[in-house]
Amino acid sequence: MxxxxxxxxxxxxxxxxxxxxxxxxxxxxxxxxxxxxxxxxxxxxxxxxxxxxxxxxxxxxxxxxxxxxxxxxxxxxxxxxxxxxxxxxxxxxxxxxxxxxxxxxxxxxxxxxxxxxxxxxxxxxxxVQNSDAGYRKENDTDNEFSVIGPKVGFVEDLDINLYLMRKEVVSDKLVLKELTVGSLSQTRVVVAYLEDVTNPTYIETVTQRLNDFEFDIIFDSSILDHAINDYSRTPFPTLLTSERLDRVLYSLTRGQVVVFSSGSPYAIIGPATLFDFFISPEDYYIPWIVGSFVRIIRIFGVFFSIFATPLYVAVVTYHYEMIPKDLLGPIIFSRTNVPFPPVVEVLFLEITIELLREAGARLPSKVGQTLGIVGGIVIGQATVEASLTSNVLLIIVSLTALASFTTPIFKMSNTIRLLRFPFIFFAAFFGIVGITMGMMFMLAHLLRLKSLGNPYLVPFYPFRPTDYGDTFIRPALNKLDDRPSFLRTLSKKRYDGNSSKKKSPKKQNELDNE
Structure with missing residues (x-):
C-alpha cells in the first residue's frame, strides 16, 4: 500500500x-x-x-x-x-x-x-543497479511480525538499508544525510527525510543532537535514541524504533525524520506521540472497519494489562462491597487457604511471569517456547495446589501478560510491564484512591513529555480535533490524504483522497458490459 x-x-x-x-x-x-x-x-x-x-x-x-x-x-x-x-x-x-x-x-x-x-x-x-541486495531470508521482521503485508525488514548493513529505501521511494524528495558518531567506532549514521515535506526544525534538531553527542562506541541505534530524545528520566519511549520497511516509509510520508545507524537493523523515528506506539502497519492492509476494531482491542488490552491486577489488590484488600454477590463466593473460596495478603500473592505471580518471559527470551527459540508453555502450566498448577495463590488471580495475571503482548512496539511493551508494579503498590496502600493517585501522577508526567519538542499527548494535548482520525480508529484510505497538522509539515496533502475513489465512466461501462 x-x-x-x-x-x-x-x-x-x-x-x-x-x-x-x-x-x-x-x-x-x-x-x-x-x-x-x-x-x-x-x-x-x-x-x-x-x-x-x-x-x-x-x-x-x-x-x-x-x-x-x-x-x-x-x-x-x-x-x-x-x-x-x-x-x-x-x-x-x-x-x-x-x-x-x-x-x-x-x-x-x-x-x-x-x-x-x-x-x-x-x-x-x-x-548498473543492484536488483538483489537486501532481499534475502535473513531480513525478516522477527520482532514486528504481521500476518498481512510485506515481511521485508532492515539488516545490520547500512548500505542495504539505504538501498531498500531508495528502491521503494523513487523520488528526488528523499534526502539522506550521513554523519559520523562515536570517537572510537566512527559509526556511520544517516538522517532520512522527505524534502519539501518534513519540517526543517525537526531535521535541524536531530542533526544538532547527533553532532553534539559524545560517545566512544555506538553499538546499536538505541544508544542514539538516548542522544536524540528530550527526556531520559522516563520509562516511556519518546521515539519510535522499528525494523519494518513499510512502517518507516509510512512515517516518512507523514513528515517524520528517520535515523539509521551502521550495525543496527532498527530505525529511529521522530517526533512520535503516545498513540503511534499502538498503531501497526497491518492496520492499513485490512478493511478499515476491521482495522479499527483491532486497534481498539489493542488499546483496551493496554489498559487491562496495567490496571487488572492493581484493581484486584484494591478490591480484595479494601473494597469487598464492590464485588457482585455471585462472584464473591468463588473469590472467598479460592483464597481460603492462601496464607499471604493479596499484594504478596500478586507480586509472586507477576515476578514469576517476568522470570518465565526473560528465560524464554534468552534461550534458543524452540527451547524458549517450550519453557514458556510448560513452565507456565506446571508452575501455575503447582502454586494453586500448594495454596500459594488463588486460581482467580492466576487467570487475571495470565490475561494481563497476554494483553501486554498486543503492543506492536517492544519498547512500549516493556513500559507497560513496568507500570503494573507501582500501581500494585498504590493499590495495596490506598486502594482505589491509590490507583486514582497513580493515574494522576502518570498523566501529569505524560503531559510534560515531548518528542523533538513536539507534545507527547497530541492530538489530545494540545487539542487537535482534526487529527483524531488516525488515533483510536483507522479511517478509510481516502481520509488519510492529509498529513497530521501537529507535525507542521511543509506540504499538507499526501495524495488526492477524493480522486482515489473515482472511476472512469468509460472503463466502468466496459466492465459492466463484460
Missing amino acids: FKNFFSSKRTKGSSEQKPKTDKNTLEIIEHFRQSSDFLYMSIGQKDNHYLVSYFKSLVNIESLQRQFILKVQETIAPITDLEDLKDLIPIEDISISTDPSEIQEKILQGYLFFQIRKKDPKGALIK
Missing part, C-alpha cells in the same frame, strides 16, 4: 503518468548532491576526463568497477560521441537522453549518468 503513496502509476504510451521536473540536468545533479549516498566524480586518464553520477546505495559496485570504470580507463582514444559507449561497455541497457525527467527518474532507479562535459545536458544512462 505504501509503495503507491510514493510512485505514480506508469502505463505504456502514457506520457502523462511520468513524473515531470522543471529543473535542468545540472540542477538535478546539484539537488541529488544533498544526499550523502550520491556520488559525483571524474573518471578517466590523462586529458580524457569524464563525469559520472550515481547513488552508491542503488548500484552494483562490482559491476560498476569491472564493466564500466575499468573499460573507460583502459580506453586510449577520447570518447567524443556517447553512442560509442554502446560498443565500448559490455552492458545492454545504455540509453542516450537529454530529457531531465527521464534522467532524474533513471538515476533514482539505480542507473549511472555519464557526461563528457559538465555543462553538457546530454548524457548516457547506464544500468
Whole structure:
C-alpha cells in the first residue's frame, strides 16, 4: 500500500503518468548532491576526463568497477560521441537522453549518468543497479511480525538499508544525510527525510543532537535514541524504533525524520506521540472497519494489562462491597487457604511471569517456547495446589501478560510491564484512591513529555480535533490524504483522497458490459 503513496502509476504510451521536473540536468545533479549516498566524480586518464553520477546505495559496485570504470580507463582514444559507449561497455541497457525527467527518474532507479562535459545536458544512462541486495531470508521482521503485508525488514548493513529505501521511494524528495558518531567506532549514521515535506526544525534538531553527542562506541541505534530524545528520566519511549520497511516509509510520508545507524537493523523515528506506539502497519492492509476494531482491542488490552491486577489488590484488600454477590463466593473460596495478603500473592505471580518471559527470551527459540508453555502450566498448577495463590488471580495475571503482548512496539511493551508494579503498590496502600493517585501522577508526567519538542499527548494535548482520525480508529484510505497538522509539515496533502475513489465512466461501462 505504501509503495503507491510514493510512485505514480506508469502505463505504456502514457506520457502523462511520468513524473515531470522543471529543473535542468545540472540542477538535478546539484539537488541529488544533498544526499550523502550520491556520488559525483571524474573518471578517466590523462586529458580524457569524464563525469559520472550515481547513488552508491542503488548500484552494483562490482559491476560498476569491472564493466564500466575499468573499460573507460583502459580506453586510449577520447570518447567524443556517447553512442560509442554502446560498443565500448559490455552492458545492454545504455540509453542516450537529454530529457531531465527521464534522467532524474533513471538515476533514482539505480542507473549511472555519464557526461563528457559538465555543462553538457546530454548524457548516457547506464544500468548498473543492484536488483538483489537486501532481499534475502535473513531480513525478516522477527520482532514486528504481521500476518498481512510485506515481511521485508532492515539488516545490520547500512548500505542495504539505504538501498531498500531508495528502491521503494523513487523520488528526488528523499534526502539522506550521513554523519559520523562515536570517537572510537566512527559509526556511520544517516538522517532520512522527505524534502519539501518534513519540517526543517525537526531535521535541524536531530542533526544538532547527533553532532553534539559524545560517545566512544555506538553499538546499536538505541544508544542514539538516548542522544536524540528530550527526556531520559522516563520509562516511556519518546521515539519510535522499528525494523519494518513499510512502517518507516509510512512515517516518512507523514513528515517524520528517520535515523539509521551502521550495525543496527532498527530505525529511529521522530517526533512520535503516545498513540503511534499502538498503531501497526497491518492496520492499513485490512478493511478499515476491521482495522479499527483491532486497534481498539489493542488499546483496551493496554489498559487491562496495567490496571487488572492493581484493581484486584484494591478490591480484595479494601473494597469487598464492590464485588457482585455471585462472584464473591468463588473469590472467598479460592483464597481460603492462601496464607499471604493479596499484594504478596500478586507480586509472586507477576515476578514469576517476568522470570518465565526473560528465560524464554534468552534461550534458543524452540527451547524458549517450550519453557514458556510448560513452565507456565506446571508452575501455575503447582502454586494453586500448594495454596500459594488463588486460581482467580492466576487467570487475571495470565490475561494481563497476554494483553501486554498486543503492543506492536517492544519498547512500549516493556513500559507497560513496568507500570503494573507501582500501581500494585498504590493499590495495596490506598486502594482505589491509590490507583486514582497513580493515574494522576502518570498523566501529569505524560503531559510534560515531548518528542523533538513536539507534545507527547497530541492530538489530545494540545487539542487537535482534526487529527483524531488516525488515533483510536483507522479511517478509510481516502481520509488519510492529509498529513497530521501537529507535525507542521511543509506540504499538507499526501495524495488526492477524493480522486482515489473515482472511476472512469468509460472503463466502468466496459466492465459492466463484460
